[in-house]
Amino acid sequence: MSVRPALAAYLDRIGLAAAPAPDAAGLLAVQAAHRQHIPFENIDVRLGAPIPTDPGAIADKLVGRRRGGFCFEHNRLLSDRLAAMGFANRLLLARVTFGDPPDLPPLTHCLLLVTLADGARMIADAGFGGTYCPPLPLVDGAEATSGDLARHRLRRIGAPGTLPGEWLLERLGPPETTDGRGRSHADWEQQYAFDLAEVAPADLMMGSHFASTHPSARHVNCHVASRVLPDGFVSLLDRQFTRYRAGQPMERRAVDDVDDYRDLLAREIGIDLPRDALARLPLWSAGT
Template identity: 55%
Template sequence: MTTTDPRLASYLDRIGRAAVPTLDAAGLLQVLAAHRQAIAFENLDIPLGRGIAVDGDSVFDKLVARRRGGYCFEQNRLFSDMLAALGFANRPLLARVWLQAVPGVTPPRTHVLLLVDVGGEDWIADAGFGGSFVPPLRLVDGAEGHTPDGAAHRLRRLMPEDGMAGEWLLERAGPVAATDGRSAPHEDWQPQYSFELGQVAPIDLEQANHWTSTRAETRFTTLHVVSRVLPDGFAAMSDRRLTIYRGGETEFRAIEDAAEYATTLRDVFGLDIPASELTRLRIFAG
């Protein structure tokens, strides 16, 4: 089956899907996996001194027409729009990321995911989590999903005694190398993010995006981060350190200069950014 919606057709071409997915859990997983494998997670416009726009037209132009990547507010805005075009009703949720959280400190709501109606049931779907590949999960306590990189994710309904802000908690267990490096050094269950089901207005997303992309001394204003889901693994680059986990094997590499960085972006992450532009990044200053 094909579509007559030109934007949806361009998106499906961008993620390498020749046919419109079915409106069920299998179809949701197919389009999510294709999206994550085709469109890299990256924050490079922030260190390059550009703003991050999260309206639908700007995000479509950047991630689809110009074939760039983006971070959660961009990725899940595009994914939300395209799911709606496919026929999946959905809405955004804001989340607190617990990876590397300081003990006793509640992290801010700097992540967005989607609540999706799948055949009358609530599911979560997340095309914009840079830490690892999160599969779609039905919104029930104990729901669990497995990914080709050998990891498992599960949802847990939070209780007051858990001491974590939110109604729901996403946890992950699996290979540390199949993450962006923020995972604790063990393969047991670890908290990823917590979230509530309350309504999120567009201005809430604008505010959270602005804080996340501009506040000094945060992950996205101090680091250059890129990641991409592989069919059987995960690739991540933080500043000039590259990690590729594929088929149970891990490769580490230090990026020497802007030219190698540009080649790595193109060959590993599918991003074509000229080395002449990348020399402006502070990791290559001096």
């Protein structure tokens, strides 16, 4: 597929009639549309299916087959399509610190560093399934507020090459608009740390492989699917469904069975899969 049809298919998938200008407002529009239309999900991980790392295979899954994916899929697709729109960008790797892990985590998340035409640098991320953060200028203390009214802050915490990273993304907002790892309405919580080191394709493949196969990895130990709403967040975390919209009562309930799960997945998240595939998820194993 050539660049032009690929870009047209992507814009249709995320509900935009045309590519926006390659500026800060355009980046905000593309990332928000991406996350509101392409779900985050790890169903293939839990089914033991291979996770694509080739850009064409990722586009076929997320655009052609209208599936979702996790960060290495989402942000590879976002990077390629932003480049086609005129946004200079490259991928970075990050350590997820959301939920206060006990040890220094590995580099199992990716995000984008975008350089605008005026030279300004911003971070963008359509692949963090636990929350939603709008694009932020790469400036110490930069803040943005998402549609669920959560605040997000970027802080410079170290020199290049130091651990856990040079930059830290933080969040302050309702825990209900997270995938269950958010804990406080009142305190800034760490989301992930990163630096600006160049990333090779092999580094991305290694991060994706660890995140989808290692026994300690989150995606190997839970079932998650989520979608950003213009003013909130909807998620399926194992057998719990949550929907939150700013200014409205939160809805939370248990998922009854595989049929209920399939209905919620299709109606609320936007993923339509056969019942027999979903019935094979470890979610329905005894003791899960």
